[in-house]
Amino acid sequence: MIAVAPLVFVVDDDPSVRKSLTRLLESAGYVVEAFAAAREFLARERYAGPCCLVLDVRMPGLSGLDVQQTLAAAGRRMSIIFATGHVDVPMSVKAMKNGAVDLLTKPVDEKDLLAAIERAVAQDVRERGEEVRVADILERVKTLTARETEVFALVVTGMLNKQIASALGIGEKTVKVHRARVMEKMRAGSVAELVRLADQAGVIVPTS
């Protein structure tokens, strides 16, 4: 689907580890960007292409778990593989609950690492596709007028035209016209499809 090689970010405070992982991943055909500290990585501009992050848990300053939380709080989706020398249960539970793809123990065997990266990139691509679709839907929603948006929001709740007319205090015929425009602008062939689009885009229905 995409011609460019996926980008793997490596964050580890140990220069030897950074260098060797970079070497290994490059030899496996990935493009690698390595960072010595979590802050440096967070400061990097967002990458639009398929990628994942190999993150050391234990670092001076922000730890791996801190990075995961910071990204989540900023709404930045990222497939994360944690690497740690010392696995403790509470830490792994926390990391996995927050959506880590995997948690590998150091020293990491290339087989495990490459498999995890493959999964992480796939997840990234999948989620990235989802993201694109949602953005598209949101773009369509933006083309709706205020009245059409209101009608859209009520249609997907399963209301009949008469009920919508009553709720909005307009004529039933007007509702019908708005509804047809919504179906057209949202490129929905049926009400069921319209409901699915709304669901995917997470349209919040104003229930005034």
Place this chain on the structure above:
Amino acid sequence: MSWETQRLVAAAALTLIVAETAVIVWLLLRRTVRRRTRLVLEERLRFEALLAELSAGLIHVAAGDIDAALERALQQVGTFLGVDRGNVDEYVAGGPGVRIAWALPGLEESPRVMDADQFPWAAERLRRGEVVRFTRKDELPAEAVIDRASYERVGTRSKVSLPLRAGGPMLGVLSFGSVRAERAWPDGLVERLRLLSEAFASALERKRMELSLAARLRFETLLATLTATFSDLSAADFDREVQRALHRVVDFLGVDRGSLIEFSRDRRTTRSWAIEEWMDVGEFPWMAARLQRGEVVSVSQLEELPDEAAVDRRSYLAHRVKPQVAVPLLVGRTVVGGLVFSTVGADRAKSDELMRQLTVLGEVFANALSRKQGELEAQRLRRDLTHIGRVSAMGELTASLAHELNQPLTAILSNAQAAQRFLAADVVNLEEIREILGDIVADDKRAGEVIHRLRALIKKGDLEPTSLDLNDVVGEVARLMRSDATLRSVSMSLELAADLPRVRGDRVQLQQVVLNLVLNGFEAMREPGAGDGTLIIRTAREGAAAVAIAVEDSGIGIDEKDADRMFQPLYTTKAEGLGMGLAIARTIIDAHGGRIGAANNPRGGATFSFTLPAGTEDRP
């Protein structure tokens, strides 16, 4: 004048002439007797003058010169009396003492008259305080048959022997003997010789007292020196000091060799320290067994050894050991060892004085052994404690050590696997491979260092004092703790004094102390209510003669009520603590002659600090 008259006159004159002649003859006779009497008197006066001079002279002779003075006196008296031999045989309890002898040239020495084997009759009478004298041997009674044979053997024809006594026990015997001719010992002469013997006896008594006073003084000094040495002796210095002490004792006793034997508590093993390395207890099993039973073993001649002492006999021969005396060393009722001296002289080996001295010396050495064993016990305990401490600290450090070790291992594995991939490619980039191998080697070394540090920390060892820069010690611990601090979100910093004097101490143990204090600080900062998570390790000069190390944390501080007890073993305020960390730190610092303490900081948290004496001199 008539004839008659003439006759009368003549008769009278004759009578007078006869009478005169008689008077003259009488007078003449009287003069001869007088001259002879005068001569006898004069000789007696000269002898008395000699005796008076000798007696007076002996009073002023120094104790050390008494033997020589007595010898001169023997010669003068002997010459005066015209005898052939003169002897003073000193007599000490348990055997013969010094013999002072004078004899005409060419005469062999006579045996001691107090030797009861050769002169049983004479010795017995002398012991009773009687004078023994004979002009001819046949004057000796029938019961003196052995004595007579002995006198015959050495050619003594006449002899007088007087006991030397100065109020107390018999000190010896004064004898004069004649070999060339028989001679009489009239009462008057014996009476005068008795006066001489009194002068001799008091001189001997004075010599004995002064010598024993000097010896006692020397002995007391020796005891004081040994006691002082052993009372402040570390186990490490024990071997060297025991050697020195043995040398002192051997010098004092005037013997050749000395050794100290130590029996272990289970009595199965022995150790010995000796001058000239001659004493291996294993070579004297019979003696060792008797010592272990608490018996004194004194061997003057090989013939005294019983049959079961065959091994000992061989060792005596092999080492050419001369007479030997061994005393057991007792602590309470336990025999902890033995003290053995050799070549003490056949007679001395049995003297009461020597036994008394050896008994007292034995006490000193027994105490030294017992102290050493106690010290070793304490040292072992301390070593076990610090070992426990290190191992438990290891547990707390496992997370950071795993990280320390896993980083280089990760790099090694990734590099190696990358290299495999490069090698599988169509065109191999050798430069790349070479670089990778270089990195692998470097990381492998780094992993090795971590292991090495870890092993040094766990190592169960004796105190090995060396000259140390405490800044290095702190630096090494800080490196080890760095990642632990990271994990705990503690900001750890060092403030090291540039002009820190070196100290003498055990590197690993002092690292242990710093490690324990830092871990303690980390723990304190984990508690709710702790400060900003900073920990500072400081080194500083403390006055002119000490160095201080302080670990300042920003934890919860110390509760006043814990202050007294926190350095005690098994005292802990932490749920998971062993309560050993600070106790071990204190034990180590005490052993280094330093002090350890703790105080709350004005701005929160606590500072644990210790001081060590500066300087690299060996401390006693």
